Amino acid sequence: MKTLIVGIGGMTNGGKTTLACRLKKALPNSFLLCQDTFFKADSEVEVGEDGFQQYDVITALDMEAMMNTVYAWMKNMTAVHTEQAAPVLSENKGLYILVIEGFLIYNYKPLNDVFNLRYYLSIPYEECKGRRHSRVYNPPDPPGYFDGHVWPMYLKNRKEMEEKVANIIYLDGTNPPEELFARVYENILKEVQRLQGFNKVGRT
Numbered sequence: 001m002k003t004l005i006v007g008i009g010g011m012t013n014g015g016k017t018t019l020a021c022r023l024k025k026a027l028p029n030s031f032l033l034c035q036d037t038f039f040k041a042d043s044e045v046e047v048g049e050d051g052f053q054q055y056d057v058i059t060a061l062d063m064e065a066m067m068n069t070v071y072a073w074m075k076n077m078t079a080v081h082t083e084q085a086a087p088v089l090s091e092n093k094g095l096y097i098l099v100i101e102g103f104l105i106y107n108y109k110p111l112n113d114v115f116n117l118r119y120y121l122s123i124p125y126e127e128c129k130g131r132r133h134s135r136v137y138n139p140p141d142p143p144g145y146f147d148g149h150v151w152p153m154y155l156k157n158r159k160e161m162e163e164k165v166a167n168i169i170y171l172d173g174t175n176p177p178e179e180l181f182a183r184v185y186e187n188i189l190k191e192v193q194r195l196q197g198f199n200k201v202g203r204t
Contacts, residue, residue: 001094002195003077005070005114006188008101009161010121011154012056013131014173015180019121020101022181027097027188031073035102038066042139052145056103056153063108070114073098095192106165107157117191118165119184122158123173125151 006023010016017034024032038061039045048054077096106112106120123131129146141150161168169187171180 001077001096003074003096003098004116004188004191004195005074005098005100007105007112007115007118008099008121008184009105009119009168010103010171010173011123011128011158012103012150013128013135014121014123015177016101016103016121016173018177019119019180019184020099022177023099023185023188026181026185027099029077029095030097030099031077033066033069033073033098033100035061035066035100035105038062048149050148050152052142052149054149054153056150056157058104058107061104063111067110070098070100070111074114095196097188097192104157106161106168109164112165117188118168119171120161120168121171121173121180127174128154 008016008020008023020032020034024030039055040060040062042053045053045055045060054060077098100111100115106115106118112118128151132141132146132150171183173180
C-alpha cells in the first residue's frame, strides 16, 4: 500500500488547524495528527531567560512519542481507524494519507524527513497578535507573553526552518479559508494521482 504524508505547518493562529481539519474531512483514507497533542506537562516545560515558560521550543514537545505514532502509522496504516467524511475517490484506492499539523513540524529533522508535501501558513504580526488575544489558552498567556516570547520564538524558529528545509510551499494565512483549502486540496489530489500513475485530474 502506498502512503502520502502531508505537512501543514505554520505560526500560531495562522490557520493551520482549520486547514488540516478540512483536509482530513475531504480526503479519503486519511488520518490527522496534531503536534499540539504532544506537549509535555506544564511542570516539565522550562522557564527561559525571558521569564516565560518555553512552550514555543521543540523541547516543550515529546517528539519521541510523536515520531513513534508516525512510524506506527507508516507500518500499519489500516490499524488506525478513520471516519470517512467524503466519498472514496477512485484515484485514492489503496493509498493512505497522513496529515500532520503543527507549529514546529519542520524544525525536527526526523519528522521533516517523512514529508512528501510541505505547506506553511503565516500572517502579519498585528493579525497574529489579534487572533492570539482572542483565543483562550490553558494555561492562559501571561501579560507580555506574545511580544516577550511567542513572536521572538516564531522569528527564530522560522529562520532556522528556512535555513535547513527546502521544498516548502508558503501560504498567506490572511486569504479566505476556502481559497487555502482549494489550493492545497488540488495539489494533494495531483500528488495522489502521480503516485497512482493517473494522468487525469478529477474530483467526485
